[in-house]
Amino acid sequence: MQAPTILETANPMTAPTSNNHIIDNRDTAALREYLEADEDARSNRDKWKNMVGDRGARTLREIWSMWPRSLLEALMNLLQYDALWTNFSLGKIAPLTAVRCTEEMEDGLCHVGEIIAHILGHGELSAEVLDTETVQQLECLMPRWSTADCCAIEKMHNEGLIFNKVTNSDQWAALNERLKSVSRIVTLDTCVGKEVLKMSRAA
Numbered sequence: 001m002q003a004p005t006i007l008e009t010a011n012p013m014t015a016p017t018s019n020n021h022i023i024d025n026r027d028t029a030a031l032r033e034y035l036e037a038d039e040d041a042r043s044n045r046d047k048w049k050n051m052v053g054d055r056g057a058r059t060l061r062e063i064w065s066m067w068p069r070s071l072l073e074a075l076m077n078l079l080q081y082d083a084l085w086t087n088f089s090l091g092k093i094a095p096l097t098a099v100r101c102t103e104e105m106e107d108g109l110c111h112v113g114e115i116i117a118h119i120l121g122h123g124e125l126s127a128e129v130l131d132t133e134t135v136q137q138l139e140c141l142m143p144r145w146s147t148a149d150c151c152a153i154e155k156m157h158n159e160g161l162i163f164n165k166v167t168n169s170d171q172w173a174a175l176n177e178r179l180k181s182v183s184r185i186v187t188l189d190t191c192v193g194k195e196v197l198k199m200s201r202a203a
Contacts, residue, residue: 156162166172
């Protein structure tokens with residue numbers, strides 16, 4: 001049998017997760033069908049495709065270099081933690097920045113970019129609010145964000161566990177409003193995403 005290529009190995013929809021659960025082709029097909037049917041996901045995908053351009057998928061390094069520096073710094077900080085990406089295994093591909101993105105990587109990175117950009121806002125909050133301690137506390141919540149997680153995040157902030165650099169009450173209020181609406185950006189918490197999460201937790 002022919003050995004898998006580096007792209008197949010790096011494919012986040014087929015790569016083993018940190019708990020050794022493997023997402024099979026049925027999950028991939030269901031996810032693609034869902035992305036086609038969901039208007040928000042389709043809009044995200046189309047924006048990402050336009051960003052990639054006509055010449056085909058770019059490398060991760062090329063894609064990241066096009067993002068705002070604050071978003072890039074936040075993403076690279078988040079990618080240090082494998083547990084953050086149990087559905088996509090994006091934490092496993094940080095050293096593989098020279099590989100070309102698969103369709104699943106593009107969709108996954110699009111969601112990640114939307115989440116981080118949404119949390120940081122449009123320049124009101126810098127990437128510095130995502131300190132290491134905050135990332136470690138949030139790593140099991142993203143990108144499978146739910147309404148219940150928002151309450152947990154607020155509780156962690158009140159206990160001084162996350163976003164310790166955000167001390168201004170108005171600044172925290174703005175950040176909290178963004179956190180409460182993240183579930184409208186993430187689509188993997190529904191449909192096939194729920195099934196994948198259920199299987200990964202049962203493994």
